[in-house]
Amino acid sequence: MLDIKYLRNNRKEADKRLQDRNVEKGVLDKLLSDDEKRRALIQKTEELKAQRNTVSDKIGAAKRQKDDAAAAQAISQMQKVADQIKDLDARLAEINESVHDQLAHLPNLADPRVPVGPDDSYNVEQRRWSPADLKGRPAAFSKTPDWMQSHDQLGEKLGILDFQRGAKVSGARFLYYVGAGARLERAVYNFMLDEHRREGYTELLTPYMVTNESMYATGQFPKFIDDAYEVGKDQSMTLIPTAEVSLVNWRRDEVIDQSELPLYVTALSPAFRQEAGAAGKDTHGLIRLHQFNKVEMVKFTKPEDSYDELEKMTVDAENILQKLELPYHVIRLSTGDMGFGSAMTYDLEVWFPTQNKYREISSVSNDEDFQARRGHIQYRDDQGKLHFVHTLNGSGLAVGRTVAAIMENYQNPDGSITVPAVLRPYFGADKIESKD
Incomplete structure (x- = not known):
């Protein structure tokens, strides 16, 4: 969520x-x-409420003086003011x-060091x-050797990736890891968690379903609601698209003791994404x-x-x-390619030899206070x-x-x-030769 005061006071800069x-x-x-109309309504409502208090005092004074006519006139005036307040409150x-919804759909502002451009062609290595x-x-x-196979072809030949039965059970873009495939996946994420723990991250095991409020706090809702898997009779819960949601919301509506900062946390979780805007794109293998x-x-x-x-x-x-020991490069994303909540993002892309190109494997972003404003996550400085x-x-x-990158x-x-x-x-073991 952007700071409305910044938008008001820096209109030309913010618009650019x-x-x-x-x-x-x-x-x-x-x-x-x-927003100007909203503030005008607030001012008018406050004026009328002050007037109502004045009229209320008049009614009290008239009753104490047993002046029934003055009391009746003041009561009539009070009713008119109350009706006006009720109408203004509804409009307010x-x-x-409307203002909140418009704000909720605005992306974060980019740091000045981010390359400006409408799409990924402006990203900078x-x-x-x-x-x-x-x-x-x-x-x-x-040059890619002739004997090389894509990871999905290789996985199916070795019997360690089963896309056919995954599709039978759950539909397209689901799979079973089998035998050595499942062990390799488990080895990879256990290695990652151990590395991050050594780097100072506290490991959490988080919920995999969150409330809509949690999705809003991290910027997934309302902008990307079509990509989410909502569950429950009233669709009040959502399967997480990333553990970022449950990790950030861990401290939602809290004032963090500044002695805890910087606070590092990490988690393994499944990620559930409908990929509503990715039809026909990267539909084979483990990429999407x-x-x-x-x-x-x-x-x-x-x-x-x-x-x-x-x-x-x-x-x-x-x-x-x-x-x-996987070849990769780091790119700084342009303003048009960054995620909704990001002020600056680095993408890590790993080399896929059968595709002769780099593919994204990680995005690392600074959201500045964008999520913290939505989730009311604060700290108190030395001055309180x-x-x-x-x-x-x-x-x-x-x-x-x-x-997939390891396999290739x-x-x-x-x-x-x-x-x-x-x-x-x-x-x-040091080699995979079959699903066993």
């Missing part, structure tokens, strides 16, 4: 920054026009709802990384599923620390890829003044996509898959 986020020109004008409730010793694996960015596991990182920080913490969180995600915290979130990483980058000419060294203590 919102247009950079692909908000149509005129949207802010409509909001601020309604309506315009309050920050750095790229590849292991020095590929240990016999095909070099990243070189309706249900997938993800290890999420979230931070609560003081405003002055949040961008340093963004860099640290990005490094935390990179650490996973480097220890898995309340401030909104800044919240940050990042995938550490999307587990299914990590499994570590496959061998004979169709087997070498297990990355750091995963072997979790997996229990």
